[in-house]
Structures are given as C-alpha cells and as structure tokens.
Amino acid sequence: MAEPLLSIRDLHTHFDTKAGIVKAVNGVSFDVAPGEILGLVGESGSGKSITGFSILGLIQQPGRIVGGSIRFAGEELVGAETTRLRQLRGRDIAMIFQDPMMTLNPVLRIDTQIVEAILAHENVGRAVALGRARDALAKVGIPSPEERLKAYPHQFSGGMRQRVAIAIALLHRPRLIICDEPTTALDVTIQAQIIHEMRLLCQEQGTALIWITHDLAVVDSLADRLCVMYAGRIVEQGPAGAVIAEPAHPYTRGLIDSIPSRNSRGARLKQIPGMAPSPLALPAGCPFRPRCSYADDACLNEPSSIGVGAGRDARCVHPLVARVPA
Amino acid sequence: MTAAMHARSTADVTPIVEVRAISKRFTRKPDLAERIAGALGARVDLRTVHAVDDVDLAILPGEVVGLVGESGCGKSTLGRMIAGILPKSGGEFFHEGVESAAWTPLQRHAAVLAVQMIFQDPMSSLNPRKKVRDIIGEAAVVHGMTSRAAQGDYVADLMRKVGLDPAYMRRYPHQFSGGQRQRIGIARALAVKPRFLVCDEAVAALDVSIQAQVLNLFMDLRQEFNLTYLFISHDLGVVEHLSDRVAIMYLGRIVEMAPTEALYAAPNHPYTKALLEEVPRIGAGKRTFAPVRGEIPSPVAPPPGCHFHPRCPFAMDRCKTVRPVLRAIGSGRWSACHLNDAT
Ligand SMILES: Nc1ncnc2c1ncn2[C@@H]1O[C@H](COP(=O)(O)OP(=O)(O)OP(=O)(O)O)[C@@H](O)[C@H]1O
Ligand SMILES: Nc1ncnc2c1ncn2[C@@H]1O[C@H](COP(=O)(O)OP(=O)(O)OP(=O)(O)O)[C@@H](O)[C@H]1O
Ligand code: SF4
Ligand code: SF4
Ligand SMILES: [Mg+2]
Ligand SMILES: [Mg+2]
Numbered sequence: 001m002a003e004p005l006l007s008i009r010d011l012h013t014h015f016d017t018k019a020g021i022v023k024a025v026n027g028v029s030f031d032v033a034p035g036e037i038l039g040l041v042g043e044s045g046s047g048k049s050i051t052g053f054s055i056l057g058l059i060q061q062p063g064r065i066v067g068g069s070i071r072f073a074g075e076e077l078v079g080a081e082t083t084r085l086r087q088l089r090g091r092d093i094a095m096i097f098q099d100p101m102m103t104l105n106p107v108l109r110i111d112t113q114i115v116e117a118i119l120a121h122e123n124v125g126r127a128v129a130l131g132r133a134r135d136a137l138a139k140v141g142i143p144s145p146e147e148r149l150k151a152y153p154h155q156f157s158g159g160m161r162q163r164v165a166i167a168i169a170l171l172h173r174p175r176l177i178i179c180d181e182p183t184t185a186l187d188v189t190i191q192a193q194i195i196h197e198m199r200l201l202c203q204e205q206g207t208a209l210i211w212i213t214h215d216l217a218v219v220d221s222l223a224d225r226l227c228v229m230y231a232g233r234i235v236e237q238g239p240a241g242a243v244i245a246e247p248a249h250p251y252t253r254g255l256i257d258s259i260p261s262r263n264s265r266g267a268r269l270k271q272i273p274g275m276a277p278s279p280l281a282l283p284a285g286c287p288f289r290p291r292c293s294y295a296d297d298a299c300l301n302e303p304s305s306i307g308v309g310a311g312r313d314a315r316c317v318h319p320l321v322a323r324v325p326a
Numbered sequence: 327m328t329a330a331m332h333a334r335s336t337a338d339v340t341p342i343v344e345v346r347a348i349s350k351r352f353t354r355k356p357d358l359a360e361r362i363a364g365a366l367g368a369r370v371d372l373r374t375v376h377a378v379d380d381v382d383l384a385i386l387p388g389e390v391v392g393l394v395g396e397s398g399c400g401k402s403t404l405g406r407m408i409a410g411i412l413p414k415s416g417g418e419f420f421h422e423g424v425e426s427a428a429w430t431p432l433q434r435h436a437a438v439l440a441v442q443m444i445f446q447d448p449m450s451s452l453n454p455r456k457k458v459r460d461i462i463g464e465a466a467v468v469h470g471m472t473s474r475a476a477q478g479d480y481v482a483d484l485m486r487k488v489g490l491d492p493a494y495m496r497r498y499p500h501q502f503s504g505g506q507r508q509r510i511g512i513a514r515a516l517a518v519k520p521r522f523l524v525c526d527e528a529v530a531a532l533d534v535s536i537q538a539q540v541l542n543l544f545m546d547l548r549q550e551f552n553l554t555y556l557f558i559s560h561d562l563g564v565v566e567h568l569s570d571r572v573a574i575m576y577l578g579r580i581v582e583m584a585p586t587e588a589l590y591a592a593p594n595h596p597y598t599k600a601l602l603e604e605v606p607r608i609g610a611g612k613r614t615f616a617p618v619r620g621e622i623p624s625p626v627a628p629p630p631g632c633h634f635h636p637r638c639p640f641a642m643d644r645c646k647t648v649r650p651v652l653r654a655i656g657s658g659r660w661s662a663c664h665l666n667d668a669t
Contacts, residue, residue, distance in 0.1 A: 043533045044504075106362040154359035157621050158397075161359075187396035188560065189637075192604035192617035214533060217563070217606040224612075241611050258538035259608050260567030265586070268545065269538040269567070275503050276533075 003074075004031035005175055005208050006055070011068035011078075013047075013054045022279045024050040024063070026232030029305075032176065035206040037199070039219030039240060041255075042229030043276050048212045051229070052178045055210075056095055057085035073175065091121040094169035098181040100161040103168060104153045110137075110164060111149040117168050136167040141197055159190035166198070173205055180212045195222055216255060220244050225311075228252045231277055231287040238312030248314040248321045250292045286316070294318045340423040341384040342522050342554050343408055343441060348417030350378040350403050375625045377403040379578035380417070382652070387521070390548065390555040392569030392586070394562060394601070396622055399575045401558045402526050408556060409443040409524040439469060442515035446527035448507035452499040458485075458510055459495040466517040484513040487550075488543060505536035512543065522554040529564060541568065562605045566590055571658070574598050577625055577633040580652060584659040594661040597634045632664065640665055 013025035025047045032038050040048050053059050055070055057077060070077040072093065077085065089095075097103060105113055114133035115126065124132075130149075137145035140163040153161055162182060169177055179198070183191040199222065202209055213219060219226055219240060226240040228249065236249040247253045254272035274291040283289050285300040292299070296318075303317045307324035352375045378400045385391050385408075393401050406412035407419070419426040421437035429437060445451040452461055463481040466472050472480040482492035488509040499507055508528065515523060525544070529537040541564065547553055559565050565572055565586075572589050574582040574597065582595040593599045600618040620637040623629055629636050635645040644664050652662040 043535065101359060106359050107366050152359075152363055154357070154363040157624075159621055187622060188562070188601055188604050189396065189618045190621070193619075196617050215606070216534070217608040217610075220608050221606040221610060221612060244608065255534055256608060258535050260538075260541065260563045261608060262566065262590075264567050268542050271538040271542060272535040275505065275536065 005034045005036075005073060006032040006210075007069075007071040008051075008055070009069045009071075011051070011054060011070060012066045013050050013059055014064060014066050016062045016064070020280045023232050023282075024279065025054060027068075028229075028232070028234055029068075030227050030234060030237060032208045032210060034175065034208055035202060036225065037202060037209040037211060037223045039223030039226045040210055040212045040229065041214060041216055041219055041226065043214065045276060045279065046229040047232040048229055049180055052095065052180050052210065052212055055176075055178060056089055056093060057082070058089075058095075087121075090117065090174075091172045092174055093176045093178070094172075094174040096162075096165055096169050096177060096179045096182045098184050100158075100165035101153065103165040104161060106153050108152075109149070110151055110153070114149075114164075114168060114171070117171055121172055132171070136171055137164070139170070139201075140164075140167045141193065142167070159186050159194070162186060162190075162194060166194070170201060170207075174207060176208045176210070178210045178212070181214075182211075183218070184213065184215070191218075216244065216259060228255070231282055232279065233287070233315060235288070235316070236312075236314040238309065242309065242312060246321055248308040248312065248319040249288075249316050250294050250318075250320065251288050252314075253320060254291075294320075339386050341420070342387045342422065344384040344420040344423075345404075345408065345414075346382050346418040346420070347380050348378060348382075348404070348407060348419065349376065349380055349415050350400070350407060350412065351375065351415045352377050352403075376578050376628070377625065378407065381578075381580055383408075383573060383580065383583075385522070385554060385556060387554055388552055389571060390557060390569045392565035392572040393556060393558045393575060394560065394565050394572060395575030396560065398622070398625055400578045400625075401560075401575055404575070405443070405524045405526050405556060405558050409441045410438055411443060439518045440520055441522045441524060442518065442520040443524045443526065444508075444511050444515050444528045446530050448504065448511045448531070449499065451511060452507060452514075454499055457496050457498060458502075461499070461510060462513045462517055465514070469518055471517065471519060480517070481513075484517055487516065487547070488513045489539070503536075504532055505539055508532065508536075508540050509543065512540075512547075516547070516551070520553070522556070524556045524558070526558045527560070528557075530559065530561065537564075544568065562601065563607070574601070577623065577628050579633065579662065580660075581634070581663070582661045583652070584656075584661075588656075588659060594655055594659065594666070595634075595663050596638045596640055596665070600637075632662075 009029045011025050011028045015022040015024055028051055042048055054065055059065060065078055111133055114136060115129045118129040118132055133149060134145045137148060142148055142163055183194055211223060223240040226243045227234045227237040230251050236243060236252045244256060247256060257270035258272060260269060272291055277283060277287055286303050289295045289299045298317045303315045305313045305315050308314050308319050308321050309324060381404060395401050407414050424433055459481050462484055463477040466480060467474055467477055481495060485492045490506060490509050529540050532540060557565060557568055569586050572586050573580050576597050582598045593602050604617060618637050623636060631647045632645040632650050635641040642664060650662045650664045652660050653666060655661045655666050
C-alpha cells in the first residue's frame with residue numbers, strides 16, 4: 001500500500017471536567033491514503049468531531065491530547081508548534097463543518113472573505129487573488145460567480161453557503177479535507193450535488209477526505225473505507241462495502257439492522273437495546289457489553305483489535321466474521 | 327374532482343381530517359445570517375411567503391400518511407394547520423365531515439383534542455421546569471380524562487405504554503436522554519386520548535439506534551389505540567417503512583400522492599423521481615450521483631407555472647406559465663405534471 005498521508009496511532013484526547021475525566025478519544029488508530037475517502041461513523045458523543053479537531057490542533061481547554069501520535073505526510077502533529085499548525089490549517093489540511101457559518105463571516109462580502117483566505121497563505125496580488133476567488137466559486141457550481149462574489153452570506157441559501165465554505169476549503173488544494181457532517185443540514189437533492197462535486201474534486205486533485213457522519217447510507221455511497229466509533233474507540237474498520245455487507249462487530253451489525261429499508265416495511269425494526277454509556281461511567285471491559293447480545297465473561301476484559309479479513313479489523317472477542325490467524 | 331373528494335367517494339368512509347384548498351401565507355421570518363445582517367444595518371428583503379398554497383388532503387381513520395419534501399416546502403405549516411394549532415389563511419378544514427366554521431362548541435372541543443402533535447425537538451417542546459408527571463398528566467386532568475387524585479396512576483400507565491419507568495415520574499426533562507424525552511412527548515400527546523397524531527420530524531433528532539426504538543413504538547401504538555398518523559419527514563426511508571400512503575410536497579404544493587409501494591416502485595412526478603434517485607441507500611454500495619441541477623427556489627418568489635420547472639429535465643413551454651393541477655393518474659394515484667396531460 002502507498003505511504004499513508006495521515007497516520008494516527010493510539011490517540012487519546014481527554015476533557016478534564018468537574019464531574020471527572022471525559023475520555024472523548026480513547027485510543028484511536030487509523031490511516032488515510034492520498035485520494036482516499038474515509039467514512040467515520042458512530043452515535044452522537046462517540047468522539048467523531050473530537051477526533052477531527054485533534055488532527056487540526058483545535059482542541060481547547062479543558063481538552064487536551066494526552067497521548068498518541070498524529071503523523072501527517074511524515075510530520076508529527078502532536079506537540080507541534082502552534083504557528084506550524086496554523087500554517088498547515090487551511091493550506092494543507094482543511095475542515096468543513098455542518099454549519100457553514102462556522103467558516104463564513106456574516107458581515108463580510110464573499111469576495112473579501114475568499115481573498116483574505118488566499119492571502120493568508122500566499123503572496124499574490126489582489127487582482128490575482130480576486131480571479132482565483134471567482135474560479136473557486138465556479139468550481140463548486142455557483143452560477144454567475146462574478147456577481148455572487150459581491151454578495152453577503154445571508155443572500156445565499158443554505159446549500160449555496162455550504163458551497164462557499166467548500167470553495168474556501170479547496171482554495172489551496174489541501175491534501176486532506178475533514179468534513180464534519182457537511183450535508184446533514186442540507187436537503188437530499190442539494191446533498192447529492194455536493195457529494196457528487198466533492199468526489200470529483202478528490203479524484204481530480206488526489207485530495208484525501210475524512211467524512212464524519214452518523215448516516216451509514218451516505219458513507220456506503222461515498223466512502224472507500226469505513227471506521228465505526230463507539231465510546232471513544234474505533235470498534236471496526238475496513239473497506240466500506242465489505243463492512244456494510246458483512247459487519248464483524250455486533251455494534252456495527254446493530255446500527256445497520258436498525259436502519260429502515262425497503263425490506264423492513266410493515267415489520268418491526270431491530271433495535272439496539274439500552275443507550276450509549278456515559279463517557280464518565282464506561283462499563284469495565286468491552287464498552288458495548290451491556291447492550292450486546294453476544295456478551296459473555298470473556299468480554300469483561302477489554303478486547304483488543306484483531307484482524308477479520310483483508311484490510312479489516314474489529315475490537316471484539318466474538319467477531320461475527322472469521323478472524324484472521326495472527 | 328379534487329384529490330380530497332376522490333378519497334372520500336372511493337373509500338366511502340368519512341375522513342377523520344380533510345382540508346380543501348387550504349393555504350397559509352406568512353411574512354417571512356429572517357434566518358440567523360439575515361438577523362445578524364439586519365442587526366448590523368444591512369437591508370434584508372422580507373416578503374410574503376405562500377408556505378402552503380391550495381392544498382387538498384383527506385386522511386381516513388387508521389391510515390398512516392407520510393408527508394415528504396425538502397426544507398421550507400411547507401410540511402410543518404400544513405401539519406400544524408391539520409393539528410389545529412395554526413390558523414389557516416384560506417380554504418376549508420373538516421373534522422369528521424364538519425367544516426370548522428360550522429362547529430358547535432362541543433365539536434370544536436372534540437376536534438382540538440382528537441388531533442395531537444409530536445415535534446422534532448423533544449427538549450424545546452417540554453417545559454423544563456415541570457416534572458414529567460405534570461407534563462404528561464396536566465392536560466388530561468384539565469379535560470377530565472382523569473382526576474387530580476388519580477393522576478399518578480394515569481401517568482404511570484401511560485409511561486409504561488411508551489416504555490418509560492414510572493419510577494422516574496418526579497424527574498425533570500433534562501434528566502432524560504433524547505429518546506426518552508421523545509417518549510415523554512408521545513405520552514403527553516396520548517394522555518388526552520387522541521385519534522390522530524401529527525408527527526413532525528419526530529425521529530429526525532435521534533441516533534439511528536434510538537430512532538428504531540421510537541419508530542417501533544409508533545407502530546405498536548397504532549395497533550393498540552387504532553391511531554391515525556400524518557408522518558412528516560424528509561427521510562424517505564423512514565416514510566417508506568411506516569406509511570400506507572405518501573404525499574410529496576414541493577414549494578407549498580402537493581405534487582404527487584400515491585400508495586407507498588406504488589410510489590416507490592414507479593414515481594410519476596419528475597421531482598419525486600429525482601428525490602428517490604438521490605436518497606443514499608444502505609447496501610447500494612458506491613455509486614455516481616447524477617444530481618438534479620439547481621437550487622431550491624425561494625418560496626418568496628416561486629417560479630411561475632410549475633414550481634419545479636427551472637430544475638426539471640422535462641420542462642416544456644407550458645410548464646413555465648401554466649400551473650399543473652393534481653390529477654388522478656391511476657388507482658389512488660395523483661400527480662401534478664403536464665407530462666400527464668397528453669393522455
Ligand atoms: N468541551 C468539552 N468538555 C467536556 N466534554 C466534551 C467537550 N467537547 C466534547 N466533549 C465530550 O466528548 C465526547 C465526544 O464528543 P464529540 O463531539 O466528538 O462527539 P461526536 O461523535 O462528534 O457526536 P455528534 O454526532 O453528536 O456530533 C462527548 O461525550 C462529549 O460530551
Ligand atoms: N411563523 C412563520 N413566519 C414566517 N414564515 C414562516 C413561519 N413558519 C414558516 N415560515 C416559512 O414558510 C415556509 C414553509 O415552512 P415550513 O416550516 O412549513 O417548512 P418545512 O417543510 O416544515 O421545512 P423543514 O423541513 O425545514 O422543517 C418557509 O419558507 C418558512 O420560512
Ligand atoms: S467484545 Fe463481547 S460485548 Fe463487546 S462487542 Fe464483542 S461480543 Fe459484544
Ligand atoms: S409540469 Fe413540466 S416542469 Fe413541472 S414537473 Fe411536469 S414536466 Fe417538469
Ligand atoms: Mg460531532
Ligand atoms: Mg418542518
């Protein structure tokens with residue numbers, strides 16, 4: 001396999017709160033190759049966003065990366081200087097949020113914002129920057145970009161605003177884009193347009209994508225590989241199609257079974273019993289144990305990650321697909 | 327013949343709720359970015375929105391009708407008018423065959439209680455300062471479904487029905503998880519013995535695993551209380567799972583209506599086709615989208631003729647000027663598209 005662009009090993013990001021230590025990211029490891037689309041899925045609170053923020057060096061007090069390694073193009077980001085991280089952010093690594101207004105400034109015209117973003121990392125004249133801004137809008141499918149440059153964010157629809165945010169993320173041809181639920185607030189037809197365009201851009205420029213979502217169906221239609229998070233850990237990962245067709249971890253199985261589908265009409269949906277554990281009171285051993293129908297005494301020990309097929313592994317002592325002998 | 331009349335004559339049952347040519351006009355609410363811009367002195371253009379524009383819909387007892395469409399197309403507005411919590415700007419509203427202008431005080435009271443609404447965000451629709459016991463039981467005491475003395479037992483019974491432990495009766499909403507709060511909202515709606523629930527994005531805010539629990543609960547309650555539902559959602563998978571019949575809305579109008587299986591198997595309206603093609607489905611694997619072009623137009627200045635024409639691959643000259651009416655195109659099937667005119 002090609003040298004990974006991003007390589008995360010045993011990452012731990014904790015929040016020191018009054019009520020106790022929240023281990024939001026609790027030993028996460030994965031790789032992303034150049035041009036690859038990685039889907040990161042899991043229930044609310046499982047640590048998806050905090051994983052993304054950790055890569056960008058955006059963890060704020062009371063949060064802290066307490067262990068592990070994040071290597072980007074061979075360079076260690078954990079413990080890197082703030083100035084270095086700022087240099088990488090926006091230029092080599094970009095992030096797209098669920099709410100585009102996290103990227104856009106409501107009181108500035110679109111042209112001002114894009115030109116500023118260009119000049120932050122490049123030494124070019126204003127006229128050149130303005131031309132680049134127009135091209136950037138055209139590339140994400142905004143009609144009559146020349147005119148739209150003079151508009152304010154409130155004059156755009158939600159889908160258009162998200163495109164502007166994407167245009168800004170793409171300005172410097174980043175090598176990695178982290179998308180945190182970028183289409184969740186958008187309508188189906190607009191979501192389809194944006195997914196379509198993002199994928200084309202990745203193919204053209206060899207950009208790698210981490211696509212964070214709780215929507216497995218979106219990941220299935222988009223991602224090359226899939227990581228499933230539960231309680232701060234990746235409990236299963238592998239090629240998206242293989243994992244969805246034949247999940248190895250009981251939690252992944254449960255997630256897939258609980259999605260209403262063509263075949264579920266009129267029948268009851270299977271449901272995962274109970275709810276996600278509080279991050280302050282994780283059960284001993286496998287954190288999924290209280291909700292798992294396969295649990296037994298062996299699960300009282302924390303399961304380690306085991307191989308379960310080509311490029312696949314799962315953190316379960318009783319995986320649902322045959323394990324690969326070590 | 328209108329769609330609503332058709333549903334009446336063929337089924338030969340009085341619809342529990344029926345609306346004819348119902349409309350709602352608003353002066354548009356500014357969104358967040360517009361409010362900020364307005365506060366900073368920018369001119370923000372706010373004109374009248376036809377949130378619901380001449381809609382006919384009849385819902386029969388025991389039916390589950392799904393209402394689908396993109397954000398801002400008027401689903402919630404129609405749902406709230408049907409639930410009787412939002413006054414209409416025009417058209418007629420029938421409960422059990424009697425138009426609202428002709429209701430006696432008793433009929434008005436019955437109509438109000440018979441239809442209850444369940445909202446997307448359980449937290450903002452539950453009073454944070456009240457105990458669950460009062461949230462669920464108060465309206466039932468006021469309307470005489472139970473007495474103050476028997477309220478505890480009444481609430482405990484409802485809590486069990488929706489899968490909540492009655493021991494938690496004295497807790498406040500913030501002490502529950504999202505899925506549990508949605509159950510509190512459902513128990514509160516059931517407390518006044520409604521016949522009809524309008525569920526507005528009732529599972530949208532929930533994680534998939536919790537969503538399955540709440541969807542199963544809706545199915546169980548339907549059986550147990552012979553409930554009728556209007557199920558509003560932008561999630562086509564959820565609607566397919568639950569509904570007997572589906573209505574598709576686009577910019578204030580119903581553009582297609584059909585039995586669920588027929589609609590998903592062979593959609594008629596170009597907008598429905600586009601929607602169904604673009605829903606990502608689990609198990610379908612990686613695929614290339616060929617998305618519909620263009621943005622959803624502003625409801626302030628909807629395109630003339632067929633609202634969908636700027637995005638429709640089949641648009642003809644007529645579509646730009648003449649509004650297509652919702653016409654019968656088969657058994658129980660209705661569509662508002664000029665492509666059906668030729669026949
Ligand atoms: N500033 C903070 N202080 C304390 N705990 C925090 C803080 N930010 C996040 N957490 C906790 O970290 C855990 C992981 O949060 P994260 O935002 O990564 O979840 P997520 O998987 O992105 O969920 P969602 O799908 O809801 O966005 C959660 O338990 C959350 O409560
Ligand atoms: N109280 C109000 N005042 C002004 N405009 C309103 C009001 N309520 C709704 N609207 C407008 O009416 C239109 C229809 O809104 P509605 O909430 O019914 O849409 P919806 O289909 O439920 O959308 P969503 O899927 O986003 O919930 C929108 O353009 C909306 O901005
Ligand atoms: S380790 Fe045990 S409890 Fe955890 S998922 Fe596997 S079988 Fe279930
Ligand atoms: S009426 Fe015309 S524009 Fe509208 S959906 Fe039919 S073909 Fe398309
Ligand atoms: Mg998140
Ligand atoms: Mg709504």
